[in-house]
Amino acid sequence: MCLFGATILVPILLGIDPATTLLFNGIGTLIFLVICQWKVPAYLGSSFVYIAPSLMIIGSYGYGAALTGYIASGVFFLIVALIIYRAGSGWVRLIFPDVVMGSVVTIIGLGLAPTAARYAGLAGDNPDLHYVAISLFTLLFTIICMTLFRGVLKILPILSGIVAGTTLAALTGSFSLEPxxxxxxxxxxxxxxxxWSAHAIIIIIPASFVTLVELFGHVQVTGTIIGKDLFKEPGLPRMLIGKGVSSILSGFFGATPNTTYSENIGVLAITRVFSTAIFGGAAVLAILFSFCGKVSVAIRCIPEPVIGGVSLILFGVIAAQGIQMLLNAGIDLSHGRNMVLVSVILIIGVSGTMIDLGPANLEGMSLATLVGVVLNLIFLIADKIGFHGDT
Structure with a gap:
């Protein structure tokens, strides 16, 4: 349940049936557990990384085009699994260092800010005060759960905020149980x-790089918590294959790409329960919920201002996590190259800069990721040939 509130937001924001996502979250998790020989305690939920590029694609080409990108993302992970099996994983950190990935994750949160503001009723000139009141109440309640409460409410802040906001909407006549x-x-x-959409593939693949590095981090932290080296057993290639196959299956039938969840790591640390059977049970529950019409309708009926309220904090947290990545890695912004990388990635990501590549336009997070990788490679080549510049 700690993953439920977050994972249903993705299909809601993309305008698709949440039951589809629940179904393939559950199936994807079971696939992941089987491929990883039931040695990795993880649940695969909907990835927020794909929201911004997906909205770009859906607006112009429709959701079917976005699914092509999701399938390509899954194939990408299979290819990376093969490369890592043959050559190891050191090259990933070399090409995608923390300074690049931290900046890109920050862009993901900032890029989604207008979507959150629109859902919260804060983007127009004449906001509906009742609408805004519900969104701000939802935001406040979620914040209180995250910062002041203990136990269940602290573990489930998003779901708690959705329930509280929907309750207020019902009490004020903005929500009905009749449907x-x-x-x-x-x-x-x-x-x-x-x-088929080449545009979608070009836009989605950069997001896959982000989730690749995200997976590395989650595996490392999870291994530390459970006291096992997951990079050796079952091994990173197996985990990448599990994620890749899960995302390919989701793409073929209409669900969003799956990823390991940081919330999952928090639950492991708090409960100290590491049994993969429990995660398998959660996956089965998700599958069962997906076939319950009342659950599906209940999710679809969540009022927009409630979605807006939790999105305001959730997307802000994503941006903050990017900043935290920079801090945890000890990134020194007085170093000229670090400052250039962070500055260029942030400005490219939020400025609306766009490059026309013919079959597709690169902008936002996708363009920022590409620029960050290219700049980093230029700096690496400069070091290799002995041109150190600002150190």
Whole structure:
């Protein structure tokens, strides 16, 4: 349940059936656990990294095009698994250092800020005060759960905020239980099918680089918590294959790409329960929930201002996590190259800069990631030939 509130936000923001995502989150998790020989305690949920590029694609080409990108993302992870199996993983950190990835993660959060503001009713000239009041109450309650409460409410801040905001909306006449009561107990999740789009592939693949580095970090922290070296057993290639196969399957049938969740790591640290069987059970529950019509309708009926309220804090947290990555890595911004990398990535990412590549336009997070990688490679080559410059 700690992952439920966060994972359902992705399909809501993309305008697709949340039941589809729940179904393939569950199936994807089981695939991941089997491929990893039930040795990695993890649940695969919807990745927020893909929201911004997905919204760009959906607005112009439709959701089917985005699915092509999701499938390509899964294939990307299979390719990386093969490369790492043959050549090791050191090259990943070399090409995608913390200074680049921390800046890109910050861009992801900042890039989603307008979406959060729109859902919260704060983007227009004449905001609906009742609408805004619900979104701000949801935001405040979520913040209180994250900072002041203990126990269940602290572990489930997003879900708690959604419940509190929806309750206020119901009390003020903005939410009705009637659609839920009238919904059937059993229903089939909606399936969506891919439509070929080179544009989607070009836009989505940079997001895959981010989730690749994210996976490395999650595996390292999870291994530390459970006292095992997961890089050796079951090994990084298996985990990448599990994630890749899961994302390919999701893309073929209409769900969003799956990724390991940082919330999952928090639960492991708090409960000290490391059994992979529990995560398998959670996956089965997600599959069962996906076939419950009342659950699906209840998710779809969550009021927009409630989504906006939790999005304001959630997307802000994503940006803050990027900054935290820079701090944890000890990135010194007085170093000229670090300052250039962070500055250029941030400005490219939020300025609306766009490059026309013919079959696709690169902008936002995708362009910022590409620019950051290219700049970093230039600096590495400069070091290799003995041109050190600012050190």
């Amino acid at each position: 839920i009561l009238n919904a059937p107990w059993f229903s089939i999740p909606t399936l969506y099918f891919p439509v």
